[in-house]
Amino acid sequence: MATSSTPPNGAPDDIAAHLMDQAMGHLFSAALRTAAQYRIADHLAEGPRTPEQLAVATDTHAPHLRRVLRYLAARGIFREDASGAYQLTPVARALRTDVPGSLHPAVMMITDELFLRTSARMPxxxxxxxxxxxxxxxxxxxxxxxxxxxxxxxxxxxxxxxxxxxxxxxxxxxxxxxxxxxxxxxxxxxxxxxxxxxxxxxxxxxxxxxxxxxxxxxxxxxxxxxxxxxxxxxxxxxxxxxxxxxxxxxxxxxxxxxxxxxxxxxxxxxxxxxxxxxxxxxxxxxxxxxxxxxxxxxxxxxxxxxxxxxxxxxxxxxxxxxxxxxxxxxxxxxxxxxxxxxx
Missing domain, CATH: 3.40.50.150 (Vaccinia Virus protein VP39)
Structure with missing residues (x-):
């Protein structure tokens, strides 16, 4: 089945999934902001952690956090290992706040409500x-x-x-x-x-x-x-x-x-x-x-x-x-x- 990064192959079901995934792009922005707001990348800097461990560290709801991390991992932000723990990818490392060239402030700016509301008025x-x-x-x-x-x-x-x-x-x-x-x-x-x-x-x-x-x-x-x-x-x-x-x-x-x-x-x-x-x-x-x-x-x-x-x-x-x-x-x-x- 097509994903946001996979072009459709022409089959009707594939085209529908691809188009609907693109239409829900605002959810990716929201998920990325969630990870940035709770500094998930900082908490993974020392190694893989489960959603439950991350939830304790960030004072968040573990089942919901797991679902957000799974969604982001499907798009190359974080990676889930065989044990169910999550780890940094090269892209996710740029979300760390303590590294040179951190893109954390840029993500927080771009996904802010100020700009999301404006984008919704594009028509x-x-x-x-x-x-x-x-x-x-x-x-x-x-x-x-x-x-x-x-x-x-x-x-x-x-x-x-x-x-x-x-x-x-x-x-x-x-x-x-x-x-x-x-x-x-x-x-x-x-x-x-x-x-x-x-x-x-x-x-x-x-x-x-x-x-x-x-x-x-x-x-x-x-x-x-x-x-x-x-x-x-x-x-x-x-x-x-x-x-x-x-x-x-x-x-x-x-x-x-x-x-x-x-x-x-x-x-x-x-x-x-x-x-x-x-x-x-x-x-x-x-x-x-x-x-x-x-x-x-x-x-x-x-x-x-x-x-x-x-x-x-x-x-x-x-x-x-x-x-x-x-x-x-x-x-x-x-x-x-x-x-x-x-x-």
């Missing part, structure tokens, strides 16, 4: 255009987060977690200069800038964003001492001048084209001719090939009225902002590096 977004989030909550996402510190913390920690593997993939591929200044526009807590400065000991950096993420930046430490500064501001109004490389990571995909053109024109006004701009976002492939960017694209559509883009769409957008696309570099993570120069 409205398709019918009317615009972001479902704003119609549901009355204000755009970032205005909502500004008024709710707890949700802002959830969002910033989740985005920092999601960005960790991307940061390392970017610095592994892109030839940042040996000297000069990198300006990270809308750089959140600064994970990418930290990775860049560690890779290039003679570089300096500017982390530019709004106060909430900057208050929890990741740039402290003797290794980077004296090589960075933070600057608060709004990238629709102005950005720091004097950089040799400017970076927009997971920024443009938050916005519709006209807003992106405003951001790009603001960046261009601060840059000398020939200065490099790196846009780090998913670059959508043609055809029916699976790509995480296609999932992100519908998420951006409902939450922010943003979008992921093709290489041609990036070229057109950059040209309107005063840049020329020079190349697109894939990375080992889901985004690519779109390199452009100021004209």
């Amino acid at each position: 409205e977004a398709v019918r009317e255009g615009g972001a479902a989030f704003e119609r549901l909550f009355g204000v755009p996402l970032f205005a909502h987060l500004a008024a709710d510190p707890a949700q802002r913390e959830l969002f910033d920690s989740g985005m920092s977690s999601l960005s960790g593997p991307v940061d390392e993939a970017v610095v592994a591929v892109y030839p940042f200069p040996q000297t000069g200044t990198v300006v990270d526009i809308g750089g959140g807590r600064g994970g990418l800038l930290r990775a860049v400065l560690r890779r290039r000991p003679q570089l300096t950096g500017v982390l530019f964003d709004q106060p909430p993420p900057l208050a929890h930046h990741l740039l402290d430490g003797d290794e980077l001492k004296g090589r960075w500064r933070t600057e608060e501001g709004d990238f629709f109004s102005s950005v720091p001048r004097g950089g040799d490389v400017y970076v927009l990571k997971h920024v443009l995909h938050d916005w519709a084209d006209e807003d992106c053109r405003r951001i790009l024109r603001t960046c261009r006004a601060a840059m000398d001719r020939g200065t490099r701009l790196l846009v780090i976002d998913s670059v959508l492939p043609p055809g029916n090939a699976p790509h995480f960017g296609k999932t992100m694209d519908v998420a951006m559509m409902t939450v922010l009225d943003g979008q992921e883009r093709t290489a041609q769409e990036f070229s057109t957008l950059l040209s309107a902002g005063g840049f020329r696309l020079t190349r697109v570099l894939p990375t080992a993570a889901f985004p690519s590096i779109v390199e452009a120069v100021a004209e």
Whole structure:
């Protein structure tokens, strides 16, 4: 019988099971959140444990927990052994809270009710255009987060977690200069800038964003001492001048084209001719090939009225902002590096 990861073979029963399994995808999000909330992966770090043992450790109901773990194991999250105990899989290890690159905060953010409720309003977004989030909550996402510190913390920690593997993939591929200044526009807590400065000991950096993420930046430490500064501001109004490389990571995909053109024109006004701009976002492939960017694209559509883009769409957008696309570099993570120069 088909599962969520097995395409149907054409038999009616197989197609029905596959389609219904896909339709119940919200249950997988709920089960994954349950495992993350009760930190099941942390409790399995020292070895396999039965659902009964895990229930005692997490103060949960053992029969229900067993059923959730069985469901997650069928999808590669955890594995049940012959004795009925559960153990970590490589995927489940990323749910541990005590490991470098933990995706636990990202899972907690993505599966939060804030975004699940928004996704449920996708039919409205398709019918009317615009972001479902704003119609549901009355204000755009970032205005909502500004008024709710707890949700802002959830969002910033989740985005920092999601960005960790991307940061390392970017610095592994892109030839940042040996000297000069990198300006990270809308750089959140600064994970990418930290990775860049560690890779290039003679570089300096500017982390530019709004106060909430900057208050929890990741740039402290003797290794980077004296090589960075933070600057608060709004990238629709102005950005720091004097950089040799400017970076927009997971920024443009938050916005519709006209807003992106405003951001790009603001960046261009601060840059000398020939200065490099790196846009780090998913670059959508043609055809029916699976790509995480296609999932992100519908998420951006409902939450922010943003979008992921093709290489041609990036070229057109950059040209309107005063840049020329020079190349697109894939990375080992889901985004690519779109390199452009100021004209």
